[in-house]
Amino acid sequence: MSLPKQLLSPALKAMNLHQTWTLGETQSYGHCLLKLQTNYKTAHNSIIVKIALKLDWRIGKVNPFMSSIRARLRPRPMPLNIFQDIDVLPRIILAEPTGSSAEVLLYGGQVVSWKNERKEELLFMSSKANWKQSKSIRGGISFCSPQFGNIGSLEKHGSAKNRLWSLDRDPSPLPPSDNQSSVDLILKSTGVDLKTKTCSFEFRLRISLSADKLILIPRVRNTDNKALSFTSSISNYLSVSDISEVRVEGLETLDYFDNLMNRSRFTEQADAITFDGQMDRVYLRTPTKIAIIDHEKKRTFVLQKNAMPDAVVWNPGYRKAKAVPDMGGDDYKFMICVDSAAIENPIVLRPFEEWKGYQELSTVSSSYCSGQLDPHKVLYGFH
Numbered sequence: 001m002s003l004p005k006q007l008l009s010p011a012l013k014a015m016n017l018h019q020t021w022t023l024g025e026t027q028s029y030g031h032c033l034l035k036l037q038t039n040y041k042t043a044h045n046s047i048i049v050k051i052a053l054k055l056d057w058r059i060g061k062v063n064p065f066m067s068s069i070r071a072r073l074r075p076r077p078m079p080l081n082i083f084q085d086i087d088v089l090p091r092i093i094l095a096e097p098t099g100s101s102a103e104v105l106l107y108g109g110q111v112v113s114w115k116n117e118r119k120e121e122l123l124f125m126s127s128k129a130n131w132k133q134s135k136s137i138r139g140g141i142s143f144c145s146p147q148f149g150n151i152g153s154l155e156k157h158g159s160a161k162n163r164l165w166s167l168d169r170d171p172s173p174l175p176p177s178d179n180q181s182s183v184d185l186i187l188k189s190t191g192v193d194l195k196t197k198t199c200s201f202e203f204r205l206r207i208s209l210s211a212d213k214l215i216l217i218p219r220v221r222n223t224d225n226k227a228l229s230f231t232s233s234i235s236n237y238l239s240v241s242d243i244s245e246v247r248v249e250g251l252e253t254l255d256y257f258d259n260l261m262n263r264s265r266f267t268e269q270a271d272a273i274t275f276d277g278q279m280d281r282v283y284l285r286t287p288t289k290i291a292i293i294d295h296e297k298k299r300t301f302v303l304q305k306n307a308m309p310d311a312v313v314w315n316p317g318y319r320k321a322k323a324v325p326d327m328g329g330d331d332y333k334f335m336i337c338v339d340s341a342a343i344e345n346p347i348v349l350r351p352f353e354e355w356k357g358y359q360e361l362s363t364v365s366s367s368y369c370s371g372q373l374d375p376h377k378v379l380y381g382f383h
């Protein structure tokens with residue numbers, strides 16, 4: 001008996017992600033049998049549809065179809081908490097057993113909230129942030145690539161923060177995240193990027209939350225057959241009590257480009273960086289660990305990073321903040337940007353090569369001081 005068309009079409013539909021396939025016997029090397037059984041109820045009867053699919057693949061070659069089948073056969077991870085209310089940008093809520101949480105937008109792959117177990121917000125968000133899906137949202141944490149700032153011909157701070165990312169179900173070679181405190185996102189270059197960059201690429205971003213720690217692992221893959229060169233930063237808007245109470249340690253004696261002085265190069269002379277007006281600097285070849293100490297809040301942010309040798313320190317100060325349309329008058333007091341970055345030497349990827357960065361943000365109580373920067377880790381990294 002042949003299956004009526006009206007039943008065959010939903011049966012074929014059922015062959016997609018929503019059904020679990022079972023792996024049948026392997027008949028010989030390079031062949032495999034996949035089986036699916038579904039039950040259809042019509043008004044009068046119930047019909048069992050059994051579908052068997054034989055797959056052949058060539059020895060020694062990776063078959064992308066097989067790897068997608070394997071991905072379907074993997075045990076299902078816990079569903080993510082995704083919210084998509086009307087008029088609100090789709091967001092993923094990451095939660096962690098101690099009570100800390102984070103919110104990640106698909107738009108820009110941006111982290112717009114990170115709260116500790118006492119529900120205190122650790123990230124700054126502008127009181128005039130533009131929450132529409134067209135411009136970047138001032139605040140939180142975002143991955144800026146393939147260009148930092150306006151050094152180059154591409155969109156300022158790159159296109160990654162102004163695009164809608166998707167969930168990345170197969171973040172290999174990273175293992176898939178299987179809990180509700182981690183999310184993997186992917187963004188592929190579009191025709192618009194290609195017009196300006198003339199090279200196709202993929203961005204991937206893993207955001208993981210654990211007790212008092214937020215980890216970001218950005219990746220850039222060159223999917224073209226010519227070399228790709230790019231600069232990047234992870235822009236961190238940290239919430240502080242008052243910028244005049246903040247000092248940044250770990251950057252002393254380093255060279256920096258001063259963006260307020262036509263990117264001229266200077267050497268830091270101060271013991272630590274403090275703020276009494278606008279500051280916009282790119283510190284070069286920094287240690288892997290930087291401390292941002294908030295005396296009034298008695299809280300220290302510890303920024304640890306790998307594969308991003310530079311660090312941007314930015315606060316607009318009173319005057320510049322007035323000229324920034326999406327920033328409230330006093331907002332500059334309650335924020336500091338200290339970004340992990342690769343700016344001085346652009347990253348160059350050969351065809352199909354992938355770059356992987358790493359950033360870990362954590363908080364400790366303010367008894368922290370520069371003496372606690374572990375010299376070994378500062379010199380040799382923390383992995």
Ligand SMILES: O=P(O)(O)OC[C@H]1O[C@H](O)[C@H](O)[C@@H](O)[C@@H]1O
Pocket residue numbers: 149156157259280281312313314337
């Ligand atoms: O105003 P935006 O384009 O978001 O840039 C905000 C800031 O980002 C970085 O920190 C740059 O070093 C600054 O020069 C820039 O002002």
